[in-house]
Amino acid sequence: MTGTAVFLQQLVNGLSLGAMYALLALGFTLVYGILELINFAHFNVFMVGAFVGLIVLQSFGLQGQTVLLHGAPLVLALLASLAVTMLASGVLGVLIERYTLRPMRNVRGPMAMITTIGVSYILFNLVLLLTNAQALNYPDPMPSVDYHLGGVTIRLKAVIIWVVAAVLMWGLNLFVRRSRLGKAMRAVAQDAEAARMMGVEVDQVVMIAFFAGSALAGAAGMIFGLYYNFTQYSIGYTAGLRAFTAAVLGGIGNVPGAMVGGLLIGLIETIGSQYIAAKWADVIIFSILIFTLVFRPAGLLGAQSPNRS
Amino acid sequence: MVLSRRNALRGAAGSVLLASASPIARAADKVYHLGITLPLTGADAEAAHLILHGAQLAIKLANQSGELGDIRLEPMILNNATATAGQYDPAQAATNARKLAGTRTVLANVGPEMSGSGKAMAPILSMASLATITPSSTAPDITSPTYAGEFDPGGKPIYFRTVTTDAYQGPNMANFYAEVLKAKSVYLLDDSGAYGVGLANAFEAQARKKGMKVLGRDRLDPKAADYSAVLTKIAATKPASLYYGGTMQAGVKLVKQSYQIIPHVIKGGGDGILSPEMMTAAGFPAAEGWYGTNASPHVVDDPKLANWVALYTKTYGVAPDDYAITAYDAALVAIAGIKAVQKAGKPLTAATVRDAIASVHVNGLQGPISFDKYGDMTSHIVAVFQFHQDKSAPLGDLNKQMRYVGVAPQH
Numbered sequence A: 001m002t003g004t005a006v007f008l009q010q011l012v013n014g015l016s017l018g019a020m021y022a023l024l025a026l027g028f029t030l031v032y033g034i035l036e037l038i039n040f041a042h043f044n045v046f047m048v049g050a051f052v053g054l055i056v057l058q059s060f061g062l063q064g065q066t067v068l069l070h071g072a073p074l075v076l077a078l079l080a081s082l083a084v085t086m087l088a089s090g091v092l093g094v095l096i097e098r099y100t101l102r103p104m105r106n107v108r109g110p111m112a113m114i115t116t117i118g119v120s121y122i123l124f125n126l127v128l129l130l131t132n133a134q135a136l137n138y139p140d141p142m143p144s145v146d147y148h149l150g151g152v153t154i155r156l157k158a159v160i161i162w163v164v165a166a167v168l169m170w171g172l173n174l175f176v177r178r179s180r181l182g183k184a185m186r187a188v189a190q191d192a193e194a195a196r197m198m199g200v201e202v203d204q205v206v207m208i209a210f211f212a213g214s215a216l217a218g219a220a221g222m223i224f225g226l227y228y229n230f231t232q233y234s235i236g237y238t239a240g241l242r243a244f245t246a247a248v249l250g251g252i253g254n255v256p257g258a259m260v261g262g263l264l265i266g267l268i269e270t271i272g273s274q275y276i277a278a279k280w281a282d283v284i285i286f287s288i289l290i291f292t293l294v295f296r297p298a299g300l301l302g303a304q305s306p307n308r309s
Numbered sequence B: 001m002v003l004s005r006r007n008a009l010r011g012a013a014g015s016v017l018l019a020s021a022s023p024i025a026r027a028a029d030k031v032y033h034l035g036i037t038l039p040l041t042g043a044d045a046e047a048a049h050l051i052l053h054g055a056q057l058a059i060k061l062a063n064q065s066g067e068l069g070d071i072r073l074e075p076m077i078l079n080n081a082t083a084t085a086g087q088y089d090p091a092q093a094a095t096n097a098r099k100l101a102g103t104r105t106v107l108a109n110v111g112p113e114m115s116g117s118g119k120a121m122a123p124i125l126s127m128a129s130l131a132t133i134t135p136s137s138t139a140p141d142i143t144s145p146t147y148a149g150e151f152d153p154g155g156k157p158i159y160f161r162t163v164t165t166d167a168y169q170g171p172n173m174a175n176f177y178a179e180v181l182k183a184k185s186v187y188l189l190d191d192s193g194a195y196g197v198g199l200a201n202a203f204e205a206q207a208r209k210k211g212m213k214v215l216g217r218d219r220l221d222p223k224a225a226d227y228s229a230v231l232t233k234i235a236a237t238k239p240a241s242l243y244y245g246g247t248m249q250a251g252v253k254l255v256k257q258s259y260q261i262i263p264h265v266i267k268g269g270g271d272g273i274l275s276p277e278m279m280t281a282a283g284f285p286a287a288e289g290w291y292g293t294n295a296s297p298h299v300v301d302d303p304k305l306a307n308w309v310a311l312y313t314k315t316y317g318v319a320p321d322d323y324a325i326t327a328y329d330a331a332l333v334a335i336a337g338i339k340a341v342q343k344a345g346k347p348l349t350a351a352t353v354r355d356a357i358a359s360v361h362v363n364g365l366q367g368p369i370s371f372d373k374y375g376d377m378t379s380h381i382v383a384v385f386q387f388h389q390d391k392s393a394p395l396g397d398l399n400k401q402m403r404y405v406g407v408a409p410q411h
Helices: A003-035 A041-059 A071-104 A111-131 A156-178 A180-190 A192-197 A202-228 A235-250 A255-275 A278-295 B005-011 B015-028 B042-065 B090-101 B115-127 B145-151 B166-180 B194-209 B228-236 B248-261 B277-282 B303-316 B322-344 B350-358
Strands: A146-149 A152-155 B030-038 B071-079 B106-110 B131-134 B159-161 B185-190 B213-219 B241-245 B266-269 B291-294 B362-364 B367-369 B383-387 B402-407
Touching: A003 A041, A003 A152, A003 A156, A003 A180, A003 A202, A003 A235, A003 A255, A003 B228, A041 A071, A041 A111, A041 A202, A041 A235, A071 A111, A071 A202, A146 A156, A152 A156, A156 A180, A156 A202, A156 A255, A180 A192, A180 A202, A192 A202, A202 A235, A202 B248, A235 A255, A235 A278, A255 A278, A255 B228, A278 B213, A278 B228, B030 B042, B030 B090, B030 B322, B042 B071, B042 B303, B042 B322, B071 B090, B071 B322, B090 B106, B090 B115, B106 B322, B106 B350, B115 B131, B115 B145, B115 B159, B115 B194, B131 B322, B131 B350, B166 B194, B166 B241, B166 B266, B166 B291, B185 B194, B185 B228, B194 B213, B194 B241, B213 B228, B228 B248, B241 B248, B248 B266, B248 B277, B303 B322, B322 B350, B322 B362, B322 B367
Parallel strands: B030 B071, B030 B106, B106 B131, B131 B159, B185 B213, B185 B241, B241 B266, B266 B291
Antiparallel strands: A146 A152, B291 B383, B362 B367, B383 B402
C-alpha cells in the first residue's frame, strides 16, 4: 500500500466509525437542546439496542455467519429489524424519561444527571447478568462484497452504514426543522414556559425528544452489531463517551453539530492511530476537544441550549 | 488402610471395635480446609469451573484414600469475581485472601486463575505465610525477585505454580514463530492489561534475539470496538506474522477485524485466547488458523490419563481441559505438603505446610512437579494449539475446535 492509499483507507475507516458516533451523538444533543440535561443513560440504551437488534434479527431467522436470505427478502428483514429495534429502544427512552426524569424535571442541580448515571448502570448490570458477561456473535447476513479503488478497500457494509446513517440524520434534521412537532421542540428548547403558554404540550415534546434520541441510539446499536459482528454489555462505554465528546465538539444541542462532531472524532481516531499510535487515540481525541473548547467554547457549530431566564 | 495416630490408639481397643467405629471416627476427624479461589461467575466462569472441579477431585480422592490420616480436608470455595467487574476482580481476590489468612484451619490455597487476582492476593498471603498454588496464572512478576518487596513482603515464597510463566510462554512462542513457522517479521499488539503487556514484552525480546524483524508494537483499548485503524496500519507494514498478548475482551474484535484486513498473516497469542469465546463470539472463519499456547504440557488427550478423564467427566458432567489437570496437580501439591508436615510430626499450620510445599516433589498428572526457590515450576513446557473448525462438534467445544500442534521450542 502506498502512503496515499493508507491515508485514504484510514479516511474510509474513519467515516464508518464517525457515522456511528454521529448517530449516537444526536441523542445526546436532542435531549440537551431541550432539557439542558446530559443523559448518560443514552450510552446503555445504545447497548440494549444492539441486543434487541440481535434478538429481532434472530427471530427473522438471521443467525450465524451464513447468508441465509438474498435480495428483497433480506432487505425487508433488515429494515423490519431496524424498525422494531428503533421502536423498542425509543420506548425504553420514553420509559426512562417518564419514570425517572420527569419527577425531577423542576429540581435544580445535578440530580437528573446523576439519575441518568444510575439508570445507565442498571441497564449495564442487567445485561451483564443476563448474558453472563459474554460477547455474543452477531448475525452477518449481508453479502461480503468489497470494492477496490486504487489500493483502498471499501466494504459494502461500510457503504450501507453511511447510507443508513445519512438517511436517519437527514430525516431527523427535516423533522426538527420542518414538522409541527419539530417546531414545538425548538420552541420548548428556546423557552419551555413561553411554549407552554402558547399551547405546546411540553411533556409530550420532551417525550418525543427522548423517543427520537433513543430510537437513533437503538439504530446505532443494531448497525454497530451488524458492522462489527458482535455485541457485549460493555460496548456502550467507549462509544458513548466518544459520541458525547462528538456532541460537545460540534456544539451541544446543535443537530448538524453532532453529525460534524461524530465524523470528526471518527476521523481523528483513525488518522491518529495511523500516524501516532492507537494507544494514544483517547489522548488525541480529548486534547483536540479541550483545544477546540478553549478557543470556541460553544463548539464548532455553536451550542444551542434553552434560555433559563 | 493407613493407620492414623488416633486410630492406632484406638487399635488397642480391638480391631472389631475399630471397624465398627470407623464412621464415628471419621466424623470426629479434625477438619482442615484447602482454599479454592476462582472467578466462578461472569466472563471467566466456564474455565474457572473446570479448574474448580480439578481441585475438588484431588481433595475428594485424598479423603477417600485415607492418606491424610486423622484429618479430613474440605474445600473452602471463594468467588474471585464480582458482578460490577463482570469477570475476575482483584479487589474481591484481596478480600478472599484476607478471609483465608484469617481462618486458622486453612492450610493452603489453590488459585487464583488470573494474574491480576494473584497480584492482589500475594502480599496478603505472604504476610500470613499461607501458600497458594495457581493452576493457570502466568505473570512472571508475582514470583520475580525484582518485585519481591511488592508481592512477597513476608520473604518466603508463597506463590507456587503448576504451570510455567509468561517468561517462557512468550519466548517459547517466539521460538515457534521463528523456527517452526519460519516467520521473518512480526507486528505486536497487546490489550493494555498486565498479562497482555508482559506476554507481548517477553515475546518481543525473544523475537529480536531470534532475528525476527519487529515491525511495530501497539496497544488496543479493550473497551473500544473498532480496530480497523490499527489493523490498516499493520497491513501497510506487510508483516509475516502478528502476535497478540491479551485476553478475549479485545481478542474477539481483533480476531474478527484482522480476518477482514490482514487475512493472510500468521496470527497467534497466548493462553488468553484459548477460550470458548474464540468460537462462540469471534467465530469461524475468523478464528480459523489462529495459534494459541498453554503454559503447561497438553496431557488431557494422553491415553495414560484416560481413566482420570473418565472419572472427572463422570463426576462433574463436563470434560476437563489442561488447566483442570494443573488444578488437580495444584491440589496434589498442597496435599503432599500436608502429608510431609504430618510425616515430620510437626503441627499442621499454614506456615509449616508452606515450608513443606517449597521442597516437595510430586508426581502430578502432567509429570514430575517441583519448584525453584521462587515458587516457579522447574519445567517450562509450553504447548501450542491451532484453531481449526470441526463442524461435527459443538461450536463452544474448545477441545474439538482446536488441534494440538506440539511443544514450543524451549531454547
